[in-house]
Amino acid sequence: MQYFLENDFRDSYKLQKFADKAIEKLNLKFPLELNSDLAKIVSFLTFDGHLTPNNKMFIFTAGTTDKLNDIITTTERQFGVKGKTRKVETNTFGTSYEYRICCKPIGKILEMLGVPTGNKVLKKFDVPIWIIQNKEFSFHYLKTAFECEGSLWKENKRVQFAFKIHKHEKLINDGQKFLDTIRKMLLSYKIETTEVWIVKGNKRKDGNITVGMQFRIKSKSIGDFSSLFDFRK
Incomplete structure (x- = not known):
């Protein structure tokens, strides 16, 4: 414990x-x-x-x-x-x-x-180690994360899942590290993902420029992902 x-x-x-x-x-x-x-x-x-x-x-x-x-x-x-x-x-x-x-x-x-704390787009952070090291905690962290930031849709009659965050353009490397941690956590359940790619962001009211960072669940893992986290469309 x-x-x-x-x-x-x-x-x-x-x-x-x-x-x-x-x-x-x-x-x-x-x-x-x-x-x-x-x-x-x-x-x-x-x-x-x-x-x-x-x-x-x-x-x-x-x-x-x-x-x-x-x-x-x-x-x-x-x-x-x-x-x-x-x-x-x-x-x-x-x-x-x-x-x-x-x-x-x-x-x-x-x-x-x-x-x-504060504006997460402008901060460096990662998944807490106490969560990473515990399978049960990792499961609930991932399920909640996808309920918050995941997207689900149908493309060519097939269900697709993606996960996206936004980061300040100067913190792209930190965002990459954070998403790689999540991808590794998913892989521990044999759920494979695409590489992370950058999508168009926006200029905020405070002048900071953000970018979107995203990955998808690979087609061959969608069934296992849906069953594990009980996500359906």
Whole structure:
């Protein structure tokens, strides 16, 4: 079994009285056993969520309330904290829903477990090693990742799956490394993928230029991929 230790949590505080207060208020139990729920939460926040740089708030975003309710249930089961749901209608891609939780101590734990903070397009990160090294955690991380960033369609009457992220043009190598990690994780299940290729990105309002980075599941692995993760069209 793998654990997140109390000393690691306390090391994130300059004054231990604040660590004591957080542990008591949230009834945190250490050592915290790492589990598949945590792998799902880390994955969701990495792909369809946001953890603020100061750890004060983390946000889950989904296109439907059903998808959001699933991660809400998982988070409440894991940490016992609740947030607020907000409907967002100003999104370029249509209506979406956000679930916001303001809890800095949990935010600290999530960052130490590998959730990138701030603008992920502009940051270097990879799949946390504790997830890579555990088959069960890897499965839930990958399934959640594809539910967030995967695309599924039919081409010449055959189902196709692709996975795509966006990175700042200066972080293409980091994006390549990250996607290669995911491809290796898939290969551990004998699911083969194409090489990563660059697709047209865009210029953001802040002036940063991003590019899309994508790979597909190879045709011969689509059946195994669909069965393993229960993805159907």
